[in-house]
Amino acid sequence: MAEINPFKSLQEQIDDAAAYLDTGDDVIERLKYPERVLEATLSVDMDDGSVEQFQAYRVQFNGDRGPYKGGIRYHPNVTQAEVTALSGWMVYKCAVVDIPYGGAKGGIAFDPREYSESEVERITRAFAAELRPFIGEDRDIPAPDVNTGQREMNWIKDTYETLERTTEPGVVTGKAPSSGGSAGRVEATGRSTMLTAREAFDYLGRDIEDVTVAVQGYGNAGSITAALLEAEGATVVAVSDSKGGIYAADGLDTSAVKTHKRETGSVVGYPDADRELTNEELLTADVDLLVPAALENAVDAGIAREVRADVVVEAANGPLTPNADDVLTDRDVYVFPDILANAGGVTVSYFEWVQNRQRFAWTEDRVNDELERIVTEAFDRLVDTYESTDVPNFRTAAYVVAIERVADAFDDHGNWP
Numbered sequence: 001m002a003e004i005n006p007f008k009s010l011q012e013q014i015d016d017a018a019a020y021l022d023t024g025d026d027v028i029e030r031l032k033y034p035e036r037v038l039e040a041t042l043s044v045d046m047d048d049g050s051v052e053q054f055q056a057y058r059v060q061f062n063g064d065r066g067p068y069k070g071g072i073r074y075h076p077n078v079t080q081a082e083v084t085a086l087s088g089w090m091v092y093k094c095a096v097v098d099i100p101y102g103g104a105k106g107g108i109a110f111d112p113r114e115y116s117e118s119e120v121e122r123i124t125r126a127f128a129a130e131l132r133p134f135i136g137e138d139r140d141i142p143a144p145d146v147n148t149g150q151r152e153m154n155w156i157k158d159t160y161e162t163l164e165r166t167t168e169p170g171v172v173t174g175k176a177p178s179s180g181g182s183a184g185r186v187e188a189t190g191r192s193t194m195l196t197a198r199e200a201f202d203y204l205g206r207d208i209e210d211v212t213v214a215v216q217g218y219g220n221a222g223s224i225t226a227a228l229l230e231a232e233g234a235t236v237v238a239v240s241d242s243k244g245g246i247y248a249a250d251g252l253d254t255s256a257v258k259t260h261k262r263e264t265g266s267v268v269g270y271p272d273a274d275r276e277l278t279n280e281e282l283l284t285a286d287v288d289l290l291v292p293a294a295l296e297n298a299v300d301a302g303i304a305r306e307v308r309a310d311v312v313v314e315a316a317n318g319p320l321t322p323n324a325d326d327v328l329t330d331r332d333v334y335v336f337p338d339i340l341a342n343a344g345g346v347t348v349s350y351f352e353w354v355q356n357r358q359r360f361a362w363t364e365d366r367v368n369d370e371l372e373r374i375v376t377e378a379f380d381r382l383v384d385t386y387e388s389t390d391v392p393n394f395r396t397a398a399y400v401v402a403i404e405r406v407a408d409a410f411d412d413h414g415n416w417p
């Protein structure tokens with residue numbers, strides 16, 4: 001497959017939506033490019049006494065609606081183009097669910113599984129020290145993404161607070177509750193994916209209890225989506241991770257699969273599966289709902305022609321190439337986009353930030369109720385836009401809603417010469 005630049009995909013998505021908006025071309029052009037890119041080379045001491053260098057990025061794409069917000073990814077394939085796309089998707093995601101943030105994203109190009117815990121800590125603290133002048137609870141607020149979680153967020157908060165000689169828990173979200181993290185943040189991304197799927201099948205007049213599901217990627221987003229869909233009565237028949245997939249016609253026990261992955265490092269080898277699947281077999285499995293929950297560009301046009309699910313709900317950011325999107329639209333497959341379906345993560349990050357600023361912790365029930373309200377309202381707004389305009393699909397509907405909100409904020413605050 002030819003390499004697809006995710007930043008170009010983002011720009012195409014914006015252009016697709018712009019055709020349905022009155023927003024001026026000059027504003028649309030501005031909304032297609034990042035405001036600021038930080039690239040840092042981190043020189044870090046390794047356990048054996050050597051020094052290794054790591055490329056790190058933080059892209060602040062747009063701050064018209066509030067402080068920059070978005071996760072930090074550790075992965076060998078991290079590039080400036082990828083981080084830029086991810087930062088742009090954050091802008092439109094925050095706008096779709098109407099929370100008061102702009103968008104940013106960060107990443108370090110390395111595989112943390114190849115390093116000791118103390119090496120990962122030094123790499124993270126080195127990055128936090130470089131980020132220090134650019135972040136802050138009113139400026140730019142990092143959070144977890146692929147291969148990062150509470151541990152890394154706690155280190156970033158501690159490094160920042162130590163260097164700034166302050167306490168500012170809202171400088172990052174996705175922290176452990178002991179460091180000011182919110183109840184429900186770990187589950188939040190999967191919860192919004194489940195809520196989007198539930199609303200989608202309801203909208204299509206179908207019972208979630210009759211739905212079979214395949215989930216690509218069994219990390220934070222994928223495994224929680226699978227568990228919450230199972231709790232809603234859906235049957236999760238196929239899941240995968242970077243080592244391969246598994247299938248069980250009568251349904252997998254999502255919790256037992258998670259335990260197996262924790263103990264062995266993969267879903268592969270789970271003893272109660274009927275058989276193993278390749279990545280492509282998983283994406284084209286005969287199911288009602290496909291949830292891509294791994295990385296960008298997982299589904300290209302060739303795979304899209306073979307997808308048998310008639311509903312796709314994106315837990316990952318950018319899992320479909322633009323051509324795959326076109327193929328699925330032509331085939332009348334409903335795609336509910338990432339900027340709605342995985343927005344639960346940043347929404348509960350927002351709740352965490354509010355709690356940090358108020359020094360007042362919410363209960364998990366309150367977090368989940370507020371999240372459900374925000375996701376269902378955003379879903380309804382997308383449906384209204386989809387039905388009242390000529391947009392071809394829910395992704396374009398989502399960008400129409402989001403771009404309008406960002407452009408309004410830009411218009412309202414005016415421009416510098």
Ligand SMILES: NC(=O)C1=CN([C@@H]2O[C@H](COP(=O)(O)OP(=O)(O)OC[C@H]3O[C@@H](n4cnc5c(N)ncnc54)[C@H](O)[C@@H]3O)[C@@H](O)[C@H]2O)C=CC1
Nearest residue numbers: 145146147189217218219220221241242294316317342345
């Ligand atoms: N963690 C969060 O709060 C949020 C995550 N997301 C997005 O969700 C996606 C997954 O992120 P997380 O679950 O946080 O990461 P994670 O690191 O917890 O899990 C990623 C999973 O994807 C699997 N994977 C990687 N390559 C694969 C492949 N080719 N085929 C099948 N599985 C593969 C990995 O083995 C792992 O199980 C990313 O696109 C991320 O940007 C979006 C919103 C928030």
Ligand SMILES: O=C(O)CCC(=O)C(=O)O
Nearest residue numbers: 070071143145345346349
């Ligand atoms: O929780 C956050 O602030 C951002 C999560 C994230 O990186 C994402 O939604 O892709």
